[in-house]
Amino acid sequence: MESRRFRICLIDGDGESVGATAAVLKRLPADVIPFVDGQAGLAALMSDPFDLLVLDLMLDGLSGFEVIERARKKGRNQRVPIMVVSPLLIDDTLVSEEELAVDASLPKPVDLRELERVARSLLRPGDVDSDESKxxxxxxxxxxxxxxxxxxxxxxxxxxxxxxxxxxxxxxxxxxxxxxxxxxxxxxxxxxxxxxxxxxxxxxxxxxxxxxxxxxxxxxxxxxxxxxxxxxxxxxxxEHRKLEAFLEEAWVRNRLKSENRQLMARLWLSNKELLRQYKATSAAMRALREKQDELVRVQRLAAVTEAAVSINHEINNPLCSIMGNADLLLRKHPDANADIIRKLQSIERESLRIREITKKLAGLANVVTTQYAGGVQMIDIHRSLSFERTDHEKPPKQSKENAP
The missing domain is CATH 3.40.50.2300 (Response regulator)
Structure with missing residues (x-):
């Protein structure tokens, strides 16, 4: 009498492994319905009956964790056995069967023989401890x-x-x-x-x-x-008397080679994950350094701007007095000595220049320094003034009514 074919829902987004996994499960015998994303697999679990769910945790869209949680809460397969296959199971400190509330778990890359054995034990639990199975x-x-x-x-x-x-x-x-x-x-x-x-x-x-x-x-x-x-x-x-011992030794060597391949594959996956984390950390550190550099620039600019505003305020009063007196002398003594006239006009021009410089210092968009005598750093006013502020750095425009 032909045994009943089981129905297995396979959810695995890894195109390289899903074919081999499905081929092994079909030999149970079983009809395997594969899905490459969690959403489609969950939809099938909600509507169609299955004897076993095999899924990876790392899926595009809906993760394996969410599929397990929703499948356990409602639908036609709330009590279906669940076997998880995932690289996260390389180390049981990352995630365990108890935490996932599943019936079995295998680390990726999967040992296909172990996959078949575990799947068979979940589908036919009464056969697990039989003498034939051993x-x-x-x-x-x-x-x-x-x-x-x-x-x-x-x-x-x-x-x-x-x-x-x-x-x-x-x-x-x-x-x-x-x-x-x-x-x-x-x-x-x-x-x-x-x-x-x-x-x-x-x-x-x-x-x-x-x-x-x-x-x-x-x-x-x-x-x-x-x-x-x-x-x-x-x-x-x-030599038939030695055949059994020979096969036993070959069996042990083969298991060691298989375990070594599994360990190497898991090591490769671990290294790949470490490399991904290293790249992500390096990118985050670069972004942090850029933010720190920007913060230092903004803080330095704020300090210079505050100083420039103070200087502008303190210089403006005596500067206005100098300019006013020079203008008054020119008006009262239009027939004064030509040399005196030139000097008074020079005082006016240089005073205006000083006032313009102090105004511009109060609106610096950047601070450019240069080395002065004795190794002291000084602000290069002309180069600093050559930078234009970006829109978000410019102060808001004031209306004529609110202008000082």
């Missing part, structure tokens, strides 16, 4: 029935569930449906041969443990298989 699955690809039977007798006990294929086409079909933990693959099998089968397996599952079997004297072919991606190789005739 046994490793071994796919034996061997066209010699006698040799295949010897391997089945040796390994088909508590540790392994053995499935047998006699040719390459059957091997690939079984690999995709049986999802073995270990593949024991003969090189010399009916088409496609063992090397072609190995290439196809590596395309489907880079982490699968594949042990090649080759006849004595075919070590060169075995080396070629290792270059393609085989994990180990055995030379025929097999």
């Amino acid at each position: 046994r490793r699955k071994l796919l034996l690809v061997e066209d010699n029935e006698y040799n295949a039977e010897l391997v089945r007798l040796r390994l088909g006990h508590e540790m392994y569930t053995v499935s047998h294929a006699a040719d390459g086409a059957s091997a690939l079909e079984l690999f995709r449906s049986f999802r073995p933990d270990v593949v024991l693959l003969d090189i010399q099998i009916p088409a496609p041969n063992g090397l072609e089968v190995l290439k196809a397996i590596r395309r489907d599952d880079p982490d699968a443990l594949v042990v090649m079997m080759t006849a004595f004297g075919s070590e060169k072919v075995a080396v070629e298989a290792m270059k393609i991606g085989a994990d180990e190789y055995l030379t025929k005739p097999l």
Whole structure:
């Protein structure tokens, strides 16, 4: 009797991983309905029934956190099991299953075998602790029935569930449906041969443990298989008493390599996040320095402006007296000595110039300094006056009625 197909809602905006994730989940067996954004996925959860929700937390628009919160509150799938896959789960100090109120979680990049195992446990919780689920699955690809039977007798006990294929086409079909933990693959099998089968397996599952079997004297072919991606190789005739120990050692080495790849991928993601934070912090620091420089400029300008206004006020009274007296002398003594007339006129001109300078100092838009004798910095009035104020720096215009 064919088992019921499950319905899985997959919400993952990562185009590179969603295809591989969906392919694994379909083997449960299940119909996988993928969504690339949280809003569309949530809409489906509100209206359509599902047996499992698999989602990433980092989504465009509506985040995974919001999808979980809303799906738990209303809709047809309030009690559906939820499995989260996210780079945020690399470190459980960032976010945990308890905080998310989900049933399972896996860090990205996802170990596809672990993904299948966890999804299966959520869909069929009664099968999790069965003896069958604890046994490793071994796919034996061997066209010699006698040799295949010897391997089945040796390994088909508590540790392994053995499935047998006699040719390459059957091997690939079984690999995709049986999802073995270990593949024991003969090189010399009916088409496609063992090397072609190995290439196809590596395309489907880079982490699968594949042990090649080759006849004595075919070590060169075995080396070629290792270059393609085989994990180990055995030379025929097999020493069946040592086969189990050999496979156990190969299993341990393969798990270590897989874990190392996972750790390297997580390290890469962590470094990528650190680089993003560094760039953001650097940009913020640059903006802060610019603001600080602007604040210093504004404060210095304010101080100079206050001083200039005070100077303008203090100088204006005696300056008006000087100009008034010079004008009075010119009016009372029009026939005075020509040299005296020139000097009085010079006093008037220079007084007017002083008054204009003090007025302009009170309206400086910038402060430009230059070095004076003894290393002292002094304001370069002419260069400072050459700067024009921007609109937001200019004082408001006064009406004639309010003008002083």
